[in-house]
Amino acid sequence: MKVQDIGEQGLLAIVKRFCPQEVVGDDAAILTPKSDQSLVITTDMLVDEVHFSDRTTTASDVGWRATAANLSDIAAMGAFPVGITVALGLTPETSVEWVEEFYQGISQCLEPFNTPIVGGDICQSRVRCVSITAFGQVNPQFAIRRNTAQAGNAIVVTGVHGDSRAGLEVLLKPEFGQSLSQMQRSSLIEAHQRPLPRLDAIAILQEILPDEIIVAGMDSSDGLADAVVQICQASQVGARIERHQIPLSEALQQLVSPSQALNWALYGGEDFQLVLCLPMPLAEQFVQKLGTGAAVVGITTTNPQILLVDQTQPQTETPLVLNKGFKHF
Amino acid sequence: MKVQDIGEQGLLAIVKRFCPQEVVGDDAAILTPKSDQSLVITTDMLVDEVHFSDRTTTASDVGWRATAANLSDIAAMGAFPVGITVALGLTPETSVEWVEEFYQGISQCLEPFNTPIVGGDICQSRVRCVSITAFGQVNPQFAIRRNTAQAGNAIVVTGVHGDSRAGLEVLLKPEFGQSLSQMQRSSLIEAHQRPLPRLDAIAILQEILPDEIIVAGMDSSDGLADAVVQICQASQVGARIERHQIPLSEALQQLVSPSQALNWALYGGEDFQLVLCLPMPLAEQFVQKLGTGAAVVGITTTNPQILLVDQTQPQTETPLVLNKGFKHF
Numbered sequence: 001m002k003v004q005d006i007g008e009q010g011l012l013a014i015v016k017r018f019c020p021q022e023v024v025g026d027d028a029a030i031l032t033p034k035s036d037q038s039l040v041i042t043t044d045m046l047v048d049e050v051h052f053s054d055r056t057t058t059a060s061d062v063g064w065r066a067t068a069a070n071l072s073d074i075a076a077m078g079a080f081p082v083g084i085t086v087a088l089g090l091t092p093e094t095s096v097e098w099v100e101e102f103y104q105g106i107s108q109c110l111e112p113f114n115t116p117i118v119g120g121d122i123c124q125s126r127v128r129c130v131s132i133t134a135f136g137q138v139n140p141q142f143a144i145r146r147n148t149a150q151a152g153n154a155i156v157v158t159g160v161h162g163d164s165r166a167g168l169e170v171l172l173k174p175e176f177g178q179s180l181s182q183m184q185r186s187s188l189i190e191a192h193q194r195p196l197p198r199l200d201a202i203a204i205l206q207e208i209l210p211d212e213i214i215v216a217g218m219d220s221s222d223g224l225a226d227a228v229v230q231i232c233q234a235s236q237v238g239a240r241i242e243r244h245q246i247p248l249s250e251a252l253q254q255l256v257s258p259s260q261a262l263n264w265a266l267y268g269g270e271d272f273q274l275v276l277c278l279p280m281p282l283a284e285q286f287v288q289k290l291g292t293g294a295a296v297v298g299i300t301t302t303n304p305q306i307l308l309v310d311q312t313q314p315q316t317e318t319p320l321v322l323n324k325g326f327k328h329f
Numbered sequence: 330m331k332v333q334d335i336g337e338q339g340l341l342a343i344v345k346r347f348c349p350q351e352v353v354g355d356d357a358a359i360l361t362p363k364s365d366q367s368l369v370i371t372t373d374m375l376v377d378e379v380h381f382s383d384r385t386t387t388a389s390d391v392g393w394r395a396t397a398a399n400l401s402d403i404a405a406m407g408a409f410p411v412g413i414t415v416a417l418g419l420t421p422e423t424s425v426e427w428v429e430e431f432y433q434g435i436s437q438c439l440e441p442f443n444t445p446i447v448g449g450d451i452c453q454s455r456v457r458c459v460s461i462t463a464f465g466q467v468n469p470q471f472a473i474r475r476n477t478a479q480a481g482n483a484i485v486v487t488g489v490h491g492d493s494r495a496g497l498e499v500l501l502k503p504e505f506g507q508s509l510s511q512m513q514r515s516s517l518i519e520a521h522q523r524p525l526p527r528l529d530a531i532a533i534l535q536e537i538l539p540d541e542i543i544v545a546g547m548d549s550s551d552g553l554a555d556a557v558v559q560i561c562q563a564s565q566v567g568a569r570i571e572r573h574q575i576p577l578s579e580a581l582q583q584l585v586s587p588s589q590a591l592n593w594a595l596y597g598g599e600d601f602q603l604v605l606c607l608p609m610p611l612a613e614q615f616v617q618k619l620g621t622g623a624a625v626v627g628i629t630t631t632n633p634q635i636l637l638v639d640q641t642q643p644q645t646e647t648p649l650v651l652n653k654g655f656k657h658f
């Protein structure tokens with residue numbers, strides 16, 4: 001069955017199954033925010049054959065990933081999500097099953113965070129496209145921005161990098177993953193298809209964060225290097241990242257050479273971890289509470305250079321650069 | 330110059346000119362809502378050759394209309410806008426001028442309401458598409474919903490209907506508008522290209538609304554008849570709409586026959602007026618304060634039928650119906 005067979009009313013009936021009863025049926029949804037909290041808003045658009053493809057992405061993964069990317073941006077602000085809207089453009093030939101699985105993927109990603117779909121639009125398009133907007137709330141004292149890092153901060157990552165890029169490669173070239181165990185292959189593919197927004201890390205951070213400390217940071221959706229450079233440029237500091245401190249998964253290290261693994265960790269993108277700058281003692285406590293994969297990877301510096309350094313080879317300092325090629329026209 | 334020539338960084342530089350400095354540069358925007366107000370959220374997606382076309386819609390009109398449609402939904406909830414996000418999918422061949430004019434149209438529509446663009450996304454797409462999400466705030470006691478109309482309420486429209494549909498016709502068939510003055514033609518075309526969200530009507534309503542009165546309503550984006558039927562069905566009441574009370578512009582009445590004018594007023598859609606149900610004395614006060622084009626067009630009834638009646642021909646009662654054909658697959 002295709003969407004042209006069930007029409008807009010049929011589609012809306014499907015969508016409504018995934019929304020709480022009380023927020024649908026009006027021109028707009030009404031939410032009651034907690035008082036004294038700031039509102040955080042982010043939006044993303046994904047287009048068929050640019051950001052996803054039937055060859056590598058199921059409908060449910062498109063829904064999950066679009067949702068996860070937005071929730072990751074909410075986490076990157078130190079906030080927790082309160083709702084999302086979903087605008088969906090569909091070709092008339094799209095199967096009804098695709099639409100149902102798409103909303104299932106969204107719901108699965110939202111479920112652990114008790115976050116509802118509070119609004120949306122569904123329309124005809126010559127190309128499938130999705131736009132999700134997420135809203136979150138943050139106590140203003142916990143808000144995380146890019147431009148508040150101070151020289152001497154520890155730079156923390158909440159988890160391993162490079163796995164999403166490796167997972168894409170394994171999906172595109174299955175023979176490429178032959179050297180891995182089934183479990184390793186799955187973990188890389190899941191890192192690509194079902195990234196987890198690190199809202200858990202924000203909850204842990206807020207538990208241990210003293211009142212007077214401001215944390216700077218962003219997510220690593222465009223790569224670890226890009227995040228470090230963006231934070232440093234916005235905060236007018238430099239950084240030294242120690243290459244051997246960047247946590248890599250065993251699967252990634254087994255799949256490719258050390259230099260390829262490092263390159264994907266720095267520039268692969270879509271790992272959706274958080275990159276945070278905070279005072280060293282707090283950073284160490286945070287990393288210990290977060291557990292596996294979290295690490296202090298470097299420090300911010302008054303020297304404005306943003307460098308990848310190697311303690312075993314002090315001569316080889318490489319500048320980190322923005323991931324300009326990641327989204328392109 | 331095409332967008333492929335300036336790339337994502339060039340595009341972002343354009344977009345930033347239209348956003349307040351303090352809300353860009355992070356993963357998400359932070360807003361501080363007024364306390365004790367509910368948050369209202371709405372979203373719309375528009376796709377090239379489905380919702381707009383270079384043949385009838387300039388880039389700036391696409392931006393204006395997409396924005397106006399969202400602000401109209403905010404007004405329909407009794408709320409005032411606090412910000413919008415704009416997600417834009419562009420073909421590489423789109424001209425940079427189109428993008429600039431698109432954001433100019435958005436800004437022109439937002440300007441009277443002091444509403445900023447607080448976030449967005451811009452990406453490559455095989456079809457131009459736009460998704461706008463608008464956020465508003467409303468004191469919960471002033472929130473307008475569809476399901477709270479009571480039998481005996483006056484049904485009010487905030488302005489004339491049918492002009493948007495007539496404007497489209499004049500655009501598509503210029504010879505059709507020969508009978509009109511230049512000013513009349515322009516007013517119909519403007520009704521289609523530059524609809525005004527009726528936030529002014531919400532401000533007036535809240536000035537005169539006593540604490541204990543709840544107003545029901547929605548906007549007439551899918552036509553006046555559709556709005557009346559949606560409100561009645563959600564509120565489990567019927568309605569009698571008096572055809573001679575439906576305000577029509579002189580230009581519309583001069584352009585087409587009385588029955589065509591009535592049909593466009595009821596089913597043409599995209600007039601973006603508000604259709605509100607409230608006690609008669611308050612309705613009359615509201616209409617008087619609103620001025621030109623506003624009118625009490627009927628009353629809600631315990632009889633569940635939703636009828637168009639004609640006081641000059643008591644035999645001819647016609648049921649009003651939903652505008653199912655308006656958006657289709």
